[in-house]
Amino acid sequence: MNEYRTHTCGELRAEHIGQSVKLAGWIHRKRNLGNLCFIDLRDHYGITQCVFDSSSDLFDKIKDIRVESVIGIIGEVVARESVNKNMPTGDIEIKAEEVIVYSAADVLPVQVVGECNEPEELRLKYRFLDLRREVLHSNILLRCKVISEMRRLMNEQGFNEYQTPILTASSPEGARDFLVPSRLNPGKFYALPQSPQQFKQLLMVSGFDRYFQIAPCFRDEDPRADRSPGEFYQLDMEMSFATQEDVMKVIEHTMGTIFNEFAFGRSVSQAPFMHIPFRESMLKYGSDKPDLRNPLIIADATPFFNNSGFGVYDAKVANGEQIRAIKAPNAGNKPRSFFDKFDAYAKEQGMGGMAYVAFADGGAKGVAKFFSEEKLAELKQTFDVKDGDAVFFMGGAKKVINKFAGVVRNMIGEALDLFDKKSIKLCWIVDFPFYEENEETGAVEFSHNPFSMPQGGLEALNTKNPLDILAYQFDLVCNGVELASGAVRNHSPEVMYRAFEIAGYEHSVVDNKFGGLVTAFRYGAPPHAGCAPGIDRTVMLILDEPIIRNVILFPLNGKAQDLMMQAPNTVTEEQIKELHIDLKL
């Protein structure tokens, strides 16, 4: 190939025996038998065993060099005396004739070979060593392939990739901004974009028709296991003269193809993905991001507890509370302790307790004794329960019961091992409410994104109860993870002013905060719609990787610090002065 190597460490096979080759890479492992030394040489492509004999003067040269040093080896490809069937290159080895040490390694602070259970702090500080590990290295490579596929699929569907600004204006909606002080404009700040939302809409107004971008997004919020602090990437897309269905089709094709290509033996939901209206999702799954690998569905049992005989729940209903039922298939024979565990959980969560009826061997346990024969038969019919099944009942205030039932649904699914772990289940959550009521003040607020179009347009805004208006707003959900958010945008200044007015904002507020966008809409704006699937999360789902940092090259830690680059850091007084900033710590 060149002066450093003729082959990579992954490509030599039996057919190369007899050839003189040159390899370069890291010393993965070293086995010194005294008068014979084996070195496993590793590079991006694989591992090749090299052998050194004490009869050669090379032996002294490599005897003292540590693992992870970078060396080059010239030698002959020979057949191994003992073949290693576990290695792709296991038929051959390199009989070393010359060694070049390019870079000797110090004693390592973290091990590159073997299990990876060092503290994450150390791994992040020495990320370049961590990234040499097989798992992390291949995670990152898979991420590259996913992004490459995204670009190919979007291009294929007529989308072009455009770069939008990184230094932009702070936007009042949504997350906390990262601010950048302006040297040329004393006292003023740029913000890093939380997403290219306004720019991609402006691109539509500029007539570009179909936009996408592998877009960096910045948000100054606290992290989670599936939420990296600081920055993340999304496949941002927008299209003109398009409906909700048009956007869904593009995303279904793009994400569906990617999940199918990287399914690794799992089954994948095929397009079109199931549509679940928001309110139905909250009732049936107790969440707006349901994990459909769990087959359980929550039922509204409120009507059932109308003089049912079970006084505690009848009273709850009379009190305005709601009851939910979750069937536990084939759990009728479970011991008392199984059911008590859930009851204890409900008590711990301040939900009173959890009643159950378990049907087994023709009998019924739990709170069955409160029900008449007829009521018990009605129960079986209403909640589709057979002999051998059980059903849980839980009650609570309207605001909390759905979410609680959603957690219990997952707990029961886990306890009975009902999750279809060998599947990737995708669905759309649609018909999000446009507004919601602030629980404390009672005021009407935007529930999601104020840029989306209310269903029914201006007429709906003028005639309907705001809390009944739905938005052309939709989420793509995969295995219980919110993967993407999309919307038909509001491209009409008139509708936008009215929408903000209902949420209590004057026209001037709209003009001030979204002036660029609203002005643009006055000069000919096409109807448009778009969506933005998260890339980090997509890769996590493909790899079934619970920690987002394991799909990111150089992630920040929980305090949004880069332990390797030591960012954030103090800067010189001069720099501060130049930015017209006065620090008060």
Next chain:
RNA sequence: GGGGGUGUAGUUCAGUUGGUUAGAACGCUGCCCUGUCACGGCAGAGGUCGCGAGUUCGAGUCUCGUCGCUCCCGCCA
């Protein structure tokens, strides 16, 4: 901002009811070893038990405080 978990050698961990000199594995250093592939064998170095106070004749172990990390809630398209 709130709650849970956690902190012992470079790393992963063990450490009994509070009791003599705090152990093991990996890694590191030295010696031996010509077919290993997690090579093996022998020897060795390496510790303010996160930090501070308290109880006690005696604290890695009990109590209080504090700090770091991590997970969750709040927050977050």
